[in-house]
Amino acid sequence: MNGPAFLYAPLAAYAAASVLAIVRRVRLQPGSAGTSTIIASALGIALQLVFVLARTIATGFLPFASRFEALALYALAMQLAGLVVYLATRQATVKATTDGVSMVLLVAALMPVGFDPGGGLNPILNSPWFAFHILAAFAGYGCFTAGLAWSIVHLFDRRLDLNPNAPTRLALSGLFLLGSGILTGAMWADSSWGAYWSWDPKESWALLTWSIFLWYVHWGSRRPKRAWSLLCYGLGFLTMMFTFIGINLLKWGMHRY
Numbered sequence: 001m002n003g004p005a006f007l008y009a010p011l012a013a014y015a016a017a018s019v020l021a022i023v024r025r026v027r028l029q030p031g032s033a034g035t036s037t038i039i040a041s042a043l044g045i046a047l048q049l050v051f052v053l054a055r056t057i058a059t060g061f062l063p064f065a066s067r068f069e070a071l072a073l074y075a076l077a078m079q080l081a082g083l084v085v086y087l088a089t090r091q092a093t094v095k096a097t098t099d100g101v102s103m104v105l106l107v108a109a110l111m112p113v114g115f116d117p118g119g120g121l122n123p124i125l126n127s128p129w130f131a132f133h134i135l136a137a138f139a140g141y142g143c144f145t146a147g148l149a150w151s152i153v154h155l156f157d158r159r160l161d162l163n164p165n166a167p168t169r170l171a172l173s174g175l176f177l178l179g180s181g182i183l184t185g186a187m188w189a190d191s192s193w194g195a196y197w198s199w200d201p202k203e204s205w206a207l208l209t210w211s212i213f214l215w216y217v218h219w220g221s222r223r224p225k226r227a228w229s230l231l232c233y234g235l236g237f238l239t240m241m242f243t244f245i246g247i248n249l250l251k252w253g254m255h256r257y
Contacts, residue, residue, distance in 0.1 A: 013044030018099035025092035071109035077142030129188035140178030205243040
């Protein structure tokens with residue numbers, strides 16, 4: 001239950017949720033598909049949380065350290081964000097998109113290029129700040145990615161005009177969560193390296209990601225054009241993904257895990 005094969009179960013649930021959200025959108029009316037997509041997402045989230053719990057018990061630490069585990073956590077954060085957005089707005093097109101992103105992330109985690117069985121916990125990660133920092137940062141990633149999905153869909157689906165503040169609220173939620181991750185990371189750095197901030201590449205790019213979305217909230221979100229919202233979210237998302245993946249691949253700085 002703590003092996004990667006168990007993730008095929010939540011992957012199937014997310015796929016079902018996406019299909020049911022599409023059915024809900026095609027029908028253009030409330031019905032069983034709306035309730036069913038919520039149930040499918042909730043089932044997938046529950047199954048993935050069972051995987052997290054089982055892997056934690058098996059390894060003795062939270063399974064968020066390896067590349068495989070980080071991608072799986074990102075998928076979980078994406079699914080949670082998408083479900084919350086759907087419950088608040090009932091926009092099935094956005095729900096289908098966020099479900100699709102969760103599926104892609106889980107597939108990437110399960111592929112040979114993404115799978116990393118991990119091993120013992122790096123001593124620097126054995127800290128009380130580990131869970132707070134990782135969970136807050138990835139929750140922020142989920143909010144930002146859900147906002148990007150909304151902005152993309154908004155170019156083609158005018159029904160989203162009924163919820164004009166949704167992208168800004170997602171950006172604000174992401175700012176709070178990623179900001180909390182940066183602050184707890186600073187506390188962690190002080191206890192580990194003796195300094196709150198060292199301008200390490202991952203620290204710097206995380207701050208740049210946070211600053212781009214702050215700029216969007218204070219200035220970009222006031223512009224009514226859908227393309228402008230997509231541009232702001234797209235720039236922030238690319239910066240966020242470079243923080244998440246690019247710096248590790250390039251092996252820059254002290255964050256080698």
